[in-house]
Amino acid sequence: xxxxxxxxxxxxxxxxxxxxxxxxxxxxxxxxxxxxxxxxxxxxxxxxxxxxxxxxxxxxxxxxxxxxxxxxxxxxxxxxxxxxxxxxxxxxxxxxxxxxxxxxxxxxxxxxxxxxxxxxxxxxxxxxxxxxxxxxxxxxxxxxxxxxxxxxxxxxxxxxxxxxxxxxxxxxxxxxxxxxxxxxxxxxxxxxxxxxxxxxxxxxxxxxxxxxxxxxxxxxxxxxxxxxxxxxxxxxxxxxxxxxxxxxxxxxxxxxxxxxxxxxxxxxxxxxxxxxxxxxxxxxxxxxxxxxxxxxxxxxxxxx
Amino acid sequence: xxxxxxxxxxxxxxxxxxxxxxxxxxxxxxxxxxxxxxxxxxxxxxxxxxxxxxxxxxxxxxxxxxxxxxxxxxxxxxxxxxxxxxxxxxxxxxxxxxxxx
Amino acid sequence: xxxxxxxxxxxxxxxxxxxxxxxxxxxxxxxxxxxxxxxxxxxxxxxxxxxxxxxxxxxxxxxxxxxxxxxxxxxxxxxxxxxxxxxxxxxxxxxxxxxxxxxxxxxxxxxxxxxxxxxxxxxxxxxxxxxxxxxxxxxxxxxxxxxxxxxxxxxxxxxxxxxxxxxxxxxxxxxxxxxxxxxxxxxxxxxxxxxxxxxxxxxxxxxxxxxxxxxxxxxxxxxxxxxxxxxxxxxxxxxxxxxxxxxxxxxxxxxxxxxxxxxxxxxxxxxxxxxxxxxxxxxxxxxxxxxxxxxxxxxxxxxxxxxxxxxxxxxxxxxxxxxxxxxxxxxxxxxxxxxxxxxxxxxx
Numbered sequence: 001x002x003x004x005x006x007x008x009x010x011x012x013x014x015x016x017x018x019x020x021x022x023x024x025x026x027x028x029x030x031x032x033x034x035x036x037x038x039x040x041x042x043x044x045x046x047x048x049x050x051x052x053x054x055x056x057x058x059x060x061x062x063x064x065x066x067x068x069x070x071x072x073x074x075x076x077x078x079x080x081x082x083x084x085x086x087x088x089x090x091x092x093x094x095x096x097x098x099x100x101x102x103x104x105x106x107x108x109x110x111x112x113x114x115x116x117x118x119x120x121x122x123x124x125x126x127x128x129x130x131x132x133x134x135x136x137x138x139x140x141x142x143x144x145x146x147x148x149x150x151x152x153x154x155x156x157x158x159x160x161x162x163x164x165x166x167x168x169x170x171x172x173x174x175x176x177x178x179x180x181x182x183x184x185x186x187x188x189x190x191x192x193x194x195x196x197x198x199x200x201x202x203x204x205x206x207x208x209x210x211x212x213x214x215x216x217x218x219x220x221x222x223x224x225x226x227x228x229x230x231x232x233x234x235x236x237x238x239x240x241x242x243x244x245x246x247x248x249x250x251x252x253x254x255x256x257x258x259x260x261x262x263x264x265x266x267x268x269x270x271x272x273x274x275x276x277x278x279x280x281x282x283x284x285x286x287x288x289x290x291x292x293x294x295x296x297x298x299x300x301x302x303x304x
Numbered sequence: 305x306x307x308x309x310x311x312x313x314x315x316x317x318x319x320x321x322x323x324x325x326x327x328x329x330x331x332x333x334x335x336x337x338x339x340x341x342x343x344x345x346x347x348x349x350x351x352x353x354x355x356x357x358x359x360x361x362x363x364x365x366x367x368x369x370x371x372x373x374x375x376x377x378x379x380x381x382x383x384x385x386x387x388x389x390x391x392x393x394x395x396x397x398x399x400x401x402x403x404x405x
Numbered sequence: 406x407x408x409x410x411x412x413x414x415x416x417x418x419x420x421x422x423x424x425x426x427x428x429x430x431x432x433x434x435x436x437x438x439x440x441x442x443x444x445x446x447x448x449x450x451x452x453x454x455x456x457x458x459x460x461x462x463x464x465x466x467x468x469x470x471x472x473x474x475x476x477x478x479x480x481x482x483x484x485x486x487x488x489x490x491x492x493x494x495x496x497x498x499x500x501x502x503x504x505x506x507x508x509x510x511x512x513x514x515x516x517x518x519x520x521x522x523x524x525x526x527x528x529x530x531x532x533x534x535x536x537x538x539x540x541x542x543x544x545x546x547x548x549x550x551x552x553x554x555x556x557x558x559x560x561x562x563x564x565x566x567x568x569x570x571x572x573x574x575x576x577x578x579x580x581x582x583x584x585x586x587x588x589x590x591x592x593x594x595x596x597x598x599x600x601x602x603x604x605x606x607x608x609x610x611x612x613x614x615x616x617x618x619x620x621x622x623x624x625x626x627x628x629x630x631x632x633x634x635x636x637x638x639x640x641x642x643x644x645x646x647x648x649x650x651x652x653x654x655x656x657x658x659x660x661x662x663x664x665x666x667x668x669x670x671x672x673x674x675x676x677x678x679x680x681x682x683x684x685x686x687x688x689x690x691x692x693x694x695x696x697x698x699x700x701x702x703x704x705x706x707x708x709x710x711x712x713x714x715x716x717x718x719x720x721x722x723x724x725x726x727x728x729x730x731x732x733x734x735x736x737x738x739x740x741x742x743x744x745x746x747x748x749x750x751x752x753x
Contacts, residue, residue, distance in 0.1 A: 305534070305535050306534070307479060307482045307483060307534050307535065308482040308483040308484070308485045308530070308533075308534050309485055309486060309487075309530070309533075337471075338471070338474065338475050338478065339471070339472070339475040339566075340468065340471050340472065340475075341566075394482075395535065395565070397475065397478065397479065397482075400478075400482060401482075401485060403485055403486070403601070
């Protein structure tokens with residue numbers, strides 16, 4: 001039966017991963033994972049210890065991730081790993097110790113390309129009892145840092161990668177996976193959340209140094225409690241800039257959210273209706289800031 | 305750029321069943337069902353779309369109708385402007401010429 | 406995966422027991438681009454996860470079909486009043502005619518066929534409407550190669566929509582050894598009112614699919630191709646099935662159609678197809694090729710070898726040897742392995 005990962009024996013987990021029957025359920029998705037590297041098991045036992053898992057699949061799922069060696073030789077010599085979500089991805093083989101990165105990227109790709117039940121927008125989402133804040137930014141816009149900082153302020157983490165928008169009522173579904181931190185953002189977030197909330201550093205990846213910020217247990221147990229967006233932000237981090245917010249017309253916000261969606265075109269009219277609803281019921285701003293403290297102040301002024 | 309050959313005699317039509325529109329302060333988001341694309345139109349382009357959905361018309365009548373609908377001076381809405389609006393709408397597929405099969 | 410999986414996909418055998426096995430079959434069907442076709446075969450009670458997978462697959466193919474209908478309408482628009490008879494080929498034709506073979510089918514590009522003497526004006530009209538030569542082939546070597554030896558223009562990509570149209574003036578490369586009678590097929594084409602374009606008559610649609618699969622060198626997507634041939638055959642009327650042997654002979658497509666019928670007769674236990682195939686290709690002919698096809702379809706341990714065999718064969722049939730060698734050398738030099746590897750994994 002499904003239970004928090006830390007209640008299982010390492011031996012059983014390892015066997016299930018090897019057999020490809022290891023299942024992790026979170027929010028709207030069940031993930032079926034296979035992979036036999038110890039680096040993956042260590043990462044899961046640490047960063048995913050409170051997540052609900054199963055040693056057998058409980059249903060058919062489309063989110064299937066296999067972490068395997070790129071070829072036969074690489075199973076033995078200078079061992080490497082590639083995420084295989086079941087469709088062609090131009091994935092670069094990574095050294096085995098980077099298994100956590102392959103796992104996280106593989107799952108993100110899988111959700112981005114397989115999910116059709118909800119509209120997926122590449123954005124960070126947190127929420128309090130008054131509603132959710134959606135933050136959509138280009139890579140390097142400071143989205144992850146901001147998401148982690150807001151989580152430390154007491155907001156519930158929904159996701160650092162995806163706003164999952166309900167097609168019926170435009171509510172947001174939580175999908176709280178660990179927050180992926182890159183390079184300079186690691187010490188910034190460590191100062192805010194404390195070092196025991198950050199995974200071991202993985203150095204020298206194609207994205208530079210990376211680490212993962214843990215998710216609060218209470219956020220995991222609330223992974224089916226949806227929320228409505230109150231703020232849509234398009235943050236831009238620029239060294240030394242003074243903080244400023246510019247309000248956006250909902251149509252402008254929508255025209256920026258659409259290209260950030262991985263399945264808007266596929267879903268068609270239901271997604272159009274959902275994104276219109278989402279933007280009509282929230283206020284949208286473009287914000288520029290030079291430090292995390294500034295952005296937190298700005299967001300609280302905007303009613304976050 | 306137009307989506308094909310254009311001449312002044314062509315009648316332009318649009319089927320209102322093919323799209324849904326949401327208005328935001330004089331701008332319109334239009335979801336076009338046949339292409340599953342979303343377009344961002346200003347009041348003039350949307351006005352042209354609505355006119356062609358009302359009845360098929362050539363570029364000249366469209367210009368006259370738009371001038372009347374929005375109460376715009378002739379000089380402010382020259383035929384050349386309407387022509388470029390028509391070509392852009394043609395490129396999206398939102399309007400198309402009436403053809404005899 | 407064994408041959409039984411093919412039968413599960415087309416609905417001739419029930420789904421296996423157990424969520425893990427079912428997930429594997431779904432993944433196999435998806436990887437081979439036939440999950441949508443499979444989804445249409447299963448209407449009985451399903452687990453929520455399976456229902457979801459099938460629903461999503463149908464959604465994806467429905468989206469493809471919308472795009473394809475729109476592209477056909479755009480091509481017809483671009484050719485307005487030009488008098489060009491553009492025949493929609495392959496997936497586009499199946500979708501436009503609403504054939505069983507189109508149900509759940511993924512389609513990306515649109516293929517059209519025009520008469521050779523209308524090729525230039527077709528290209529000009531499409532360019533005026535926003536299509537342009539794709540970057541990859543926009544170089545003198547590829548342009549010359551396509552125009553001198555191929556049966557189609559280099560792919561045209563629409564500048565704003567990014568969709569691709571392949572304009573053919575023949576069904577096989579000029580250099581192919583077997584040629585089919587294209588002008589006869591064109592003269593029997595039927596008008597598609599809604600799209601404003603044309604399509605082959607049903608018998609010729611099947612024959613073209615067979616020719617495409619067994620002569621044109623597209624032998625590395627066999628699962629999808631075989632599933633499709635089976636559905637196309639099912640779409641033929643009784644009269645068409647009776648007439649297919651004579652039509653194949655008349656068009657010069659005896660061998661390709663014979664192999665196609667043999668394959669679906671063998672794989673999907675289709676008696677009528679098997680009997681017709683024997684009238685075209687005697688049972689003992691092309692045995693190595695037949696079994697290479699089967700083992701590739703089954704994706705079993707022999708498949709790398711089978712695939713290598715098929716690939717060489719595909720190229721060999723397409724090009725005389727004196728052209729093949731320089732072509733392969735040229736491609737090897739221009740496309741160094743690893744050149745296109747991205748430095749970073751795409752993150753959504």
